[in-house]
Amino acid sequence: MILAAVLAGGAAGYAAGALGDDDPTAPAASRAPGDLETVAAQVLPSVVSVRTGEGQGSGFVFDERGRILTNAHVVAGSSQVSVELQDGRRLSAQVIGDDPAHDVAVLEPETSRGLRAAELATGARPAVGDTVLAIGSPLGLSGTVTSGIVSALDRSVRLGDDGGRRPALQTDASINPGNSGGPLVDDEGRVIGINTAIATLDQQRAGSIGIGFAIPVADAAAAARTIIDGG
Numbered sequence: 001m002i003l004a005a006v007l008a009g010g011a012a013g014y015a016a017g018a019l020g021d022d023d024p025t026a027p028a029a030s031r032a033p034g035d036l037e038t039v040a041a042q043v044l045p046s047v048v049s050v051r052t053g054e055g056q057g058s059g060f061v062f063d064e065r066g067r068i069l070t071n072a073h074v075v076a077g078s079s080q081v082s083v084e085l086q087d088g089r090r091l092s093a094q095v096i097g098d099d100p101a102h103d104v105a106v107l108e109p110e111t112s113r114g115l116r117a118a119e120l121a122t123g124a125r126p127a128v129g130d131t132v133l134a135i136g137s138p139l140g141l142s143g144t145v146t147s148g149i150v151s152a153l154d155r156s157v158r159l160g161d162d163g164g165r166r167p168a169l170q171t172d173a174s175i176n177p178g179n180s181g182g183p184l185v186d187d188e189g190r191v192i193g194i195n196t197a198i199a200t201l202d203q204q205r206a207g208s209i210g211i212g213f214a215i216p217v218a219d220a221a222a223a224a225r226t227i228i229d230g231g
Helices: 011-016 036-046 217-228
Strands: 003-006 047-051 056-061 068-070 080-084 090-099 104-109 131-136 144-158 165-171 183-186 190-200 212-216
Touching: 036 047, 036 056, 036 131, 036 144, 036 183, 047 068, 047 131, 056 131, 080 104, 090 217, 104 217, 131 190, 165 190, 190 217, 212 217
Parallel strands: none
Antiparallel strands: 003 190, 047 056, 047 080, 056 068, 068 104, 080 090, 090 104, 131 144, 131 183, 144 165, 165 212, 183 190, 190 212
């Protein structure tokens, strides 16, 4: 049986996060548009690690006020969390609201200084076969970038705390526990989805088998707007 497993990381993610990393925000060499190295360098400064008392996940800055989009299951039960930027800064952030049914939450960091919003592809629809990057903090390894393609559109997947089925993007980009809330981006660096769950054969040993799911960015953005507007 194939199960859909959410991707919030636990205590093991914190230990893995202690490993040394090269600076992921270092400028990339000049390359042709759509080059994946250039895309990664463009998006990484907008991606954060989200840490709570229960575990960790990922998120990304999505508006000019520095607000951060992540999954509701990453911050479940928390009103205040810590976010770590790619430059090593750690900021306190308030959970200003969540939509557990759509598995979306919005965070407001203590300052927006130096935060860069990722571009959202709300007006563009991805196609099967499009190249994508998944960016986040699997197992606490911040700034991890993996590549793949859009494997399917409108895949019906159980998401959110109500267990309802919702359309999701399917990708074979490697995503693992801790990737939850991070962006899935196209080859122009635009966010097309929020990495949320993976298919797994064994719930006790969840890990990538090349079948991951992301909330379409238009759906996530609509849920975020409702949260911000107090709906």
